[in-house]
Amino acid sequence: MKKIVPFLGACLLGVFLVVSSGCGVKGWPEPQGEQDAFSFVKVSFDRENDCLLLKAVIQGNADNLDHFALLLEQDGCVTCPFQPERRAVFSLFDDRVHMLGDTVQISYCGLDSEKPLRFRLFGINTLEKLPPADSGVLQ
Template identity: 35%
Template structure:
């Protein structure tokens, strides 16, 4: 009986050691990230045309999310608080990506209202931080943009 208890205890210890906490593999993020640079927005009537440069592992781009803030009061220094988020898949006709240059068209703006935007590049590797642009307030098509 004593030998049975010892064997059972030994089996329990081996099972306990073999079932240690395991974590998912870590992604080598240095070579798998991209950034969004130089993002601008131009308002064209009820639409906005957003452009940006993607740098880094552009081939890892899975989709692009557009965050939209409809500003009730004109306050360019207030914190960005988007209330809407739209996801554009790479095959969406409103999105164009060529040679690291991203162009995205968003329609649905109301006249007389001000908006701010932010682009989020979603990485195909889910553990990697997305590329996020600066917050943009659109100029109009006849304004000169830097």
Template identity: 35%
Template sequence: MQPSFRLVLATLAALAALTLVAGCGKKIWPEPSAPEDAFSFVRTQGELSSGCLMVQSRVAGAWRNLRAVHLELAWDDCEGCPFQAMETREFVPGDAFSTLEQGRLALTACGLDPAKAYRWRLTGKSIHRTLRDVRTEVMTTTP
């Protein structure tokens, strides 16, 4: 091998090693860079009436950054079991079944069995798609 060829191989090997090492390290989900980017759900409540779950919540913080809300539903037929949504419905603030005004969210999900109890929670999606979803605690609504 010629000395210049060895130098090129050594340089390429060093660059490959740097590329591999640069990808290592702790990876975490991005957090809002400033408090004005974040929102949270507070005072969330729901009522099941005539097969419709009517949910109201206050969205604290940067409520204008709320892009969509997912309502995750499961039957409340397994006491003590971890929550696992059987159905997810998406609501975009301002569509026919949801409103978001001055940080007050209201949504209505119909077509539910009025004789069943449900466990549910809200998951908020930010307009900043790289930010972590915001979830409420799991709620229970009885007929």
């Protein structure tokens, strides 16, 4: 009986320490909005034959940039709501992506040069709770 009492006391102390260590914890860290976010200040583009050449200036914490997503529409009418037919995803290490300071250049080829083009560029944040940077629909 004498050996059980210290063991039981140690177990109770261990349980108490584990349970009480969570006191005062509010939850997981949350993104800090403006400190962690980024946006596109300016997006410009050129078309050369079957390629789209994008240039975007990023404002904010570009260190949190994970990847880009490009939505494209070529078969829709110009006055209709934007309905993308293709999606291209670019990692920061993609050969078609070139970062220089706060400016990114992206090239995407394989378009029909005879058809009008509408597109939308998104910059996806590494912090999933923050919305992506959005260029809006460009044509």
